[in-house]
Amino acid sequence: MSVALQNESITDLDRYMVDLGHAARAAAAELAYAKPQHKNRALLAIAAILDQRRDFILQENSKDLEAASKNRISDAMLERLELSPARIDAMIEGLQQVASLSDPVGEISELRYRPSGIQVGKMRVPLGVIGIIYESRPNVTIDAAALCLKSGNASILRGGKEALHSNQAIYQCIHQGLKQADLAEHAVQVINTTDREAVSQMLKMHDCIDVIIPRGGKSLIERIAGESIIPVIKHLDGVCHVYIDDQADRQKALDIAVNAKTRRYGVCNAMETLLVAEAIADQIMPEFIERMSAAGVELRGCERCQKYDNVRINSATEEDWVTEYLAPILSIRIVDGLAQAIEHINGYGSHHTDAIVSEDYSRTREFTRRVDSSSVMVNASTGFADGFEYGLGAEIGISTDKLHARGPVGLEGLTSQKYVVFGDGNVRS
Amino acid sequence: MSVALQNESITDLDRYMVDLGHAARAAAAELAYAKPQHKNRALLAIAAILDQRRDFILQENSKDLEAASKNRISDAMLERLELSPARIDAMIEGLQQVASLSDPVGEISELRYRPSGIQVGKMRVPLGVIGIIYESRPNVTIDAAALCLKSGNASILRGGKEALHSNQAIYQCIHQGLKQADLAEHAVQVINTTDREAVSQMLKMHDCIDVIIPRGGKSLIERIAGESIIPVIKHLDGVCHVYIDDQADRQKALDIAVNAKTRRYGVCNAMETLLVAEAIADQIMPEFIERMSAAGVELRGCERCQKYDNVRINSATEEDWVTEYLAPILSIRIVDGLAQAIEHINGYGSHHTDAIVSEDYSRTREFTRRVDSSSVMVNASTGFADGFEYGLGAEIGISTDKLHARGPVGLEGLTSQKYVVFGDGNVRS
Numbered sequence: 001m002s003v004a005l006q007n008e009s010i011t012d013l014d015r016y017m018v019d020l021g022h023a024a025r026a027a028a029a030e031l032a033y034a035k036p037q038h039k040n041r042a043l044l045a046i047a048a049i050l051d052q053r054r055d056f057i058l059q060e061n062s063k064d065l066e067a068a069s070k071n072r073i074s075d076a077m078l079e080r081l082e083l084s085p086a087r088i089d090a091m092i093e094g095l096q097q098v099a100s101l102s103d104p105v106g107e108i109s110e111l112r113y114r115p116s117g118i119q120v121g122k123m124r125v126p127l128g129v130i131g132i133i134y135e136s137r138p139n140v141t142i143d144a145a146a147l148c149l150k151s152g153n154a155s156i157l158r159g160g161k162e163a164l165h166s167n168q169a170i171y172q173c174i175h176q177g178l179k180q181a182d183l184a185e186h187a188v189q190v191i192n193t194t195d196r197e198a199v200s201q202m203l204k205m206h207d208c209i210d211v212i213i214p215r216g217g218k219s220l221i222e223r224i225a226g227e228s229i230i231p232v233i234k235h236l237d238g239v240c241h242v243y244i245d246d247q248a249d250r251q252k253a254l255d256i257a258v259n260a261k262t263r264r265y266g267v268c269n270a271m272e273t274l275l276v277a278e279a280i281a282d283q284i285m286p287e288f289i290e291r292m293s294a295a296g297v298e299l300r301g302c303e304r305c306q307k308y309d310n311v312r313i314n315s316a317t318e319e320d321w322v323t324e325y326l327a328p329i330l331s332i333r334i335v336d337g338l339a340q341a342i343e344h345i346n347g348y349g350s351h352h353t354d355a356i357v358s359e360d361y362s363r364t365r366e367f368t369r370r371v372d373s374s375s376v377m378v379n380a381s382t383g384f385a386d387g388f389e390y391g392l393g394a395e396i397g398i399s400t401d402k403l404h405a406r407g408p409v410g411l412e413g414l415t416s417q418k419y420v421v422f423g424d425g426n427v428r429s
Numbered sequence: 430m431s432v433a434l435q436n437e438s439i440t441d442l443d444r445y446m447v448d449l450g451h452a453a454r455a456a457a458a459e460l461a462y463a464k465p466q467h468k469n470r471a472l473l474a475i476a477a478i479l480d481q482r483r484d485f486i487l488q489e490n491s492k493d494l495e496a497a498s499k500n501r502i503s504d505a506m507l508e509r510l511e512l513s514p515a516r517i518d519a520m521i522e523g524l525q526q527v528a529s530l531s532d533p534v535g536e537i538s539e540l541r542y543r544p545s546g547i548q549v550g551k552m553r554v555p556l557g558v559i560g561i562i563y564e565s566r567p568n569v570t571i572d573a574a575a576l577c578l579k580s581g582n583a584s585i586l587r588g589g590k591e592a593l594h595s596n597q598a599i600y601q602c603i604h605q606g607l608k609q610a611d612l613a614e615h616a617v618q619v620i621n622t623t624d625r626e627a628v629s630q631m632l633k634m635h636d637c638i639d640v641i642i643p644r645g646g647k648s649l650i651e652r653i654a655g656e657s658i659i660p661v662i663k664h665l666d667g668v669c670h671v672y673i674d675d676q677a678d679r680q681k682a683l684d685i686a687v688n689a690k691t692r693r694y695g696v697c698n699a700m701e702t703l704l705v706a707e708a709i710a711d712q713i714m715p716e717f718i719e720r721m722s723a724a725g726v727e728l729r730g731c732e733r734c735q736k737y738d739n740v741r742i743n744s745a746t747e748e749d750w751v752t753e754y755l756a757p758i759l760s761i762r763i764v765d766g767l768a769q770a771i772e773h774i775n776g777y778g779s780h781h782t783d784a785i786v787s788e789d790y791s792r793t794r795e796f797t798r799r800v801d802s803s804s805v806m807v808n809a810s811t812g813f814a815d816g817f818e819y820g821l822g823a824e825i826g827i828s829t830d831k832l833h834a835r836g837p838v839g840l841e842g843l844t845s846q847k848y849v850v851f852g853d854g855n856v857r858s
Contacts, residue, residue, distance in 0.1 A: 029775070033799050106798060112820065118809050120819045123797065127831055210831055231660060231832050252854030259856035346458070355850075368552065368849050369535060370462050380547050380852025389857070390549045390848065391541065402556055402639055403660050404833040407848040419819065419836040420797050421784075423809025425681030427688035428818070 013193065017201040020156055020189050021208030024129045027184035028154035032126050036103035038183060039149055046177030047095035050142070053173055054088055060169035061138065068162050080136045081163055091142040091170075098146040101393040104411045105152040108420060118426050122417040126152035128210035130414065131202050132396075133158045133224060135216035138166035144215075145174055145188040147396050151414040154187050156209065158202060161194035168192055203228040213409075215397055233405055233413070235398050237324040238268030238352040240382045243341040243367070245358035246279035252379055253280075253357040254287060259381040260355070262295045266326045268398060269353050269375075269385040273321060273331045275341045278304065281334050289313070297328040304334040321348040338363050342370045349373065351400050353385040374400055374407035442622065446630040449585055449618050450637030453558045456613035457583035461555050465532035467612060468578055475606030476524035479571070482602055483517055489598035490567065497591050509565045510592055520571040520599075527575040530822040533840045534581040537849060547855050551846040555581035557639035559843065560631050561825075562587045562653060564645035567595035573644075574603055574617040576825050580843040583616050585638065587631060589645075590623035597621055632657040644826055662834055662842070664827050666753040667697030667781040669811045672770040672796070674787035675708035681808055682709075682786040683716060688810040689784070691724045695755045697827060698782050698814040702750060702760045704770045707733065710763050718742070726757045733763040750777040767792050771799045778802065780829055782814040803829055803836035 031039075050057070061083040068081055104124050111121030130153045132144045141157055148155035159167040171190035178185045191198050203212060203224065212232045214224040225232050242260050244253040260271035276284055285308040292299055293312055300316040301308075313332070320331040321344070335341045338356075345354050355377035356367040364378045375385040385408065387395025392410025399405045405413035460468075479486070490512040497510055533553050540550030559582045561573045570586055577584035588596040600619035607614045620627050632641060632653065641661045643653040654661050671689050673682040689700035705713055714737040721728055722741055729745040730737075742761070749760040750773070764770045767785075774783050784806035785796040793807045804814040814837065816824025821839025828834045834842035 029801075032801070033795075114818060114820055116813065116818060118813055118818070123805075125801070249854065255854060255856050263857055366462075372458075372461070372554070373847065375848040375850060376552075377850040378852060380850050380855040381857050383857035384545065384547055384850055384852075384855070385848075389543060389545060389547070391543055402845050404845075406845050416831050416833075416835050418802065419804040419814070421804060421806040421809050421813055423807060423813075425678065425684060426809040426813070427684050428692055428810050428812035 023186035024154040027186040030184040040099040042181035043099040049173040060165040063165040131209040136160040239350040243275040246277040247360035248357040301332040452615035453583040456615040459613040469528040471610035472528040489594040492594040560638040565589040668779040672704040675706040676789035677786040730761040
């Protein structure tokens with residue numbers, strides 16, 4: 001490609017992105033005031049169109065799958081990229097489920113009279129325009145679009161380059177649904193270029209985008225957080241811990257630790273490090289080692305830990321304490337007690353989800369206060385850290401940030417609150 | 430200064446800032462778990478020491494005032510810089526008042542059982558380390574330190590260069606109070622250099638500072654927001670509107686409009702533009718013009734507006750609609766009705782505080798929903814937009830951002846919420 005042509009194409013991209021941003025801003029103003037039933041009508045229309053256009057979607061998806069096979073992408077990525085009739089069913093159910101949730105927008109809370117006579121409360125409002133950047137799963141296009149639409153936000157979606165045909169096919173259905181429901185047709189926009197520069201442009205469009213939500217691997221998220229001048233709601237890694245206190249109920253401790261590790265390995269709320277108080281280690285370790293072996297989990301432990309089984313427990317390094325395995329591997333450390341457990345979690349952990357197993361009142365209180373993580377649990381498996389389990393009705397991700405949204409982010413996390421004041425001619429003296 | 434010396438001094442600053450950051454981070458961990466009575470004891474100790482060391486503080490302040498006079502700074506800035514016995518009284522009362530507020534940290538809300546049997550709620554926790562950058566008022570040192578301390582956050586404060594002696598004197602009192610109460614002595618730190626580079630360093634210390642709050646003029650805040658890689662809670666300008674609807678009660682409308690403009694001119698919640706529905710303008714304009722004239726307020730109006738008095742109403746330009754006068758100047762525009770008023774406010778305003786005066790049910794509902802400002806009011810003066818009037822007990826500023834905190838920011842705005850989960854051995858299936 002000649003230099004002249006390349007410049008031409010950059011200019012086109014600039015124009016394309018600016019148009020996208022302005023269209024989103026205009027749609028956001030309309031969407032913020034759209035009635036709940038209007039937004040729900042659009043969600044259900046999109047669901048119906050997805051159902052009608054199954055063949056088209058699968059056909060476009062097969063183009064992506066073919067190209068991916070030629071490019072020899074990994075089986076795991078192929079699995080994420082593939083749309084099946086069951087996955088289309090799940091997208092349709094997702095839309096119906098989001099439509100059935102309460103509308104968060106306009107909700108007024110804490111409306112109280114003040115001594116001056118004014119009544120002050122908070123009204124929940126959309127954030128405006130949300131930019132979502134994700135990787136190979138095309139179903140994220142529907143999930144993200146649905147949650148943004150329901151929460152009254154316009155969205156600009158940028159999926160993985162390997163899913164371009166699938167995402168554009170889904171986008172056609174979304175667009176058709178918005179038109180059918182007579183809702184702002186630019187309420188959802190899916191970027192139709194695989195040019196990486198489009199992402200860099202997005203991250204600079206602070207006039208047109210209010211928040212960026214990256215979804216994907218750690219390297220994607222770190223790149224975006226480092227480059228974006230727009231606030232980012234992000235999820236880095238989930239190095240989750242279970243601490244078994246010496247005042248733990250032995251059976252609860254074993255059940256929780258086994259569940260937190262083996263329920264699913266590839267999820268961010270899986271336990272990656274088990275901490276056991278020295279005084280209870282004799283009662284826990286032998287059975288726990290058996291159960292992990294039976295499940296095929298590789299164990300890496302501290303010195304004190306290896307005494308229980310230096311064949312099946314490999315030696316853990318410093319690196320292990322900070323690693324999110326997302327695999328059947330577990331690091332184990334025997335600690336003196338609560339203080340060392342908290343120090344370990346706050347020092348090595350990722351502030352995602354951490355649990356204590358203990359029957360001791362003061363220690364559970366101290367753990368919940370001192371552990372600086374988005375979810376802190378007592379006598380429950382870290383596997384519960386999830387928007388649906390928490391009753392949010394839906395989840396766009398789990399935030400490991402502190403500002404704005406922490407932990408599972410549902411519809412509320414996509415809104416903020418403004419103050420409303422109701423008076424009767426009140427003036428301030 | 431030689432190049433070698435300059436490099437030396439930059440290295441010193443680097444080291445100083447890094448030490449400050451690490452000390453703050455360590456103090457934050459202690460402070461997050463400090464008991465309410467412990468933090469209050471520190472606040473009251475600082476108050477007592479300020480009272481004992483009045484002479485010292487005034488003496489140090491006089492050094493700043495002398496230097497300022499020599500540098501011929503404006504009278505307004507001198508006024509802000511000056512500490513009087515009354516201002517020291519106000520600082521002491523401020524500390525006592527913050528001590529008397531409820532402690533927000535550790536508060537658990539929305540603790541509900543889920544179908545799985547776990548109980549899920551939210552616990553309020555400090556943000557960590559807060560960096561505050563402000564201008565010439567030395568009393569901000571106490572206000573900011575007190576609010577951060579009470580909300581369990583460590584703080585790094587950077588005041589104006591012209592207030593260095595005053596701020597360091599106040600800092601001595603704070604430091605002494607923290608030691609006396611045996612609380613983390615680096616819970617509050619005041620930067621003791623006037624080097625502008627210290628601010629640039631602060632804005633990069635994302636490992637050690639969780640949020641930056643700039644307090645001061647628009648240019649300071651814009652510079653900081655543009656440079657900071659740490660999230661910023663900021664307040665830009667307050668171009669506030671009152672819209673008098675044709676269904677307004679005439680007397681309420683006049684009282685609110687006059688109060689919103691004339692209560693105080695230099696505050697961010699003062700009305701800067703009045704919008705009047707054409708159908709009620711005849712009933713409003715003559716008396717309103719009289720009252721503004723009596724108060725000495727310069728009027729700048731649209732064409733339709735000038736028909737009421739083309740002598741006392743100057744012609745408004747586009748620039749007027751976006752200007753925060755902070756002075757006895759008011760722009761007035763006669764609009765067709767509600768739709769044009771909302772369009773004007775969302776288009777020209779600063780999303781700070783805007784009010785409608787109307788007795789019409791549907792219009793007041795539409796206004797509160799559609800106006801995209803941090804405070805939206807019905808039949809009340811914009812002058813009420815204030816943390817104390819809203820019952821926050823204290824205020825560190827008014828945020829015109831959307832993410833995290835919007836409107837007056839009190840203790841709650843300096844905290845976030847983590848999830849807490851209480852179980853009884855629950856595992857996820």
